[in-house]
Amino acid sequence: MWQVDLVRAAVVLGFAAWVLLASPPLVVPALLAFVLGCGETVFVNASTSALPDVVRPEQLEAANGRLEGGLIVGGHFVGPLLGSALFVVGAGYPFAVDGVSFVLAAALVAALGRSSASTPSPRRPVAADIREGVRWTWTHRGIRLLAIVAAVASMAFYLAVTMLVLLLTKTLGASPVAYGMVLASGAVGGALAGVTSGRLRNRLGLTARIGLSFFLMGASLLGLGVGSSVALAAVLYAAASFGVVTWNVQVVSLRQRVVPRRLLGRVNSCYLLLSRLGILVGAGLSGWLGSAFSVRAPAVLGGVVLLASLVVVPGLASLEAVRSRPAGLDVAADPDPDPVDDPTLPR
Missing domain, CATH: 1.20.1250.20 (MFS general substrate transporter like domains)
Incomplete structure (x- = not known):
């Protein structure tokens, strides 16, 4: 997650510098949107997968709700208002602040340490x-x-x-x-x-x-x-x-x-x-x-x-039976468990 955010920070800050110094062609913001979209997909998937390491199973709804609420407040209220105000000052400033925000986010995620979900496993295709x-x-x-x-x-x-x-x-x-x-x-x-x-x-x-x-x-x-x-x-x-x-x-x-x-x-x-x-x-x-x-x-x-x-x-x-079951319960005895034959999973 923090590596993705550092990549997004570098891309956005580079684009901000380009906008402040010159006028990039239209294809550049299109490529920027594509790269940021790819990064967001990886980040969201990783954050969703890591959340069970951060909170107890009975807290998942509350935690996911807070994350959703934070995205809405930032993406629909604070972000547009701040971006509009900065754009009045200069077209590159919203991107510069956005790039800095990615750096701060990377630092916050890195401070959480390594999640158990990221335990190294044998590489496969x-x-x-x-x-x-x-x-x-x-x-x-x-x-x-x-x-x-x-x-x-x-x-x-x-x-x-x-x-x-x-x-x-x-x-x-x-x-x-x-x-x-x-x-x-x-x-x-x-x-x-x-x-x-x-x-x-x-x-x-x-x-x-x-x-x-x-x-x-x-x-x-x-x-x-x-x-x-x-x-x-x-x-x-x-x-x-x-x-x-x-x-x-x-x-x-x-x-x-x-x-x-x-x-x-x-x-x-x-x-x-x-x-x-x-x-x-x-x-x-x-x-x-x-x-x-x-x-x-x-x-x-x-x-x-x-x-x-x-x-x-x-x-x-x-x-409904999974409400009280530990999050993401796996079959530790089998290094490659078959989910179809796993009796702990509802069907």
Whole structure:
């Protein structure tokens, strides 16, 4: 994690110097975005895999909620405001501060020490590791179901929100300021979900929490598609964001408990790949539906798909048993355990 952040710091600081001294061609920020996206993927996967080493199993929901809340506060509130203010001073200053922030983040992560998840293991071909992660994900019925549901949910959510700017500004006549307030309300809803994730775990079962998240997302997006008030849109978008973060916290915590520690990074990669494919499909379908029918159609269809997904939630009941099990319990006696034959894993 700290090595990735140092690489990101060097790349961003180099770009900042280029912007302050000259005007780089458009292809350069495109390459910068690609490199930072790759770094973020590696960092998020590693941080998700390392969290069970930092907190106790019963604290996973609260910890993941705080992480989600921190990302929202930094990415939706502090970051945009600070970036806008610095851009007024000079185009390169936001990138310079961003580069310094990566250095500070690397120092903080390095101070945590080495996690047990990073214990050296015999080197193998990357393709073999990928196959192992794909195989475990597919053969574990609970995680496979979650991965498929996540892909469908990502597709439905981005199907709805890709056209949100046109729905609010063109159809509902929202001003740019009002549109910004709707986005801010979503950040508030997501941050609130992050803060309350631990308490929600103590009061509701796993399937109830997942069912609540899908209901909030589906009903809110459906309401956005048929509503006619910008104020109502702000409330609904906040509720939808609450549902998104609640879903994220529950499924991340669940994977951290169910997946063996040595496979957690590989299984997370498979899971995230399916989720990102859902985003690509949803965004593409949104543009097509918005052009062929109306900008309301994607939000309505996305909400309906999410509400229909509630029918699979009871199928996750078997995963409730992992709530009290140590995070990422592995079979120490077998140097290469077969997850299909592991009786400690729910199926």
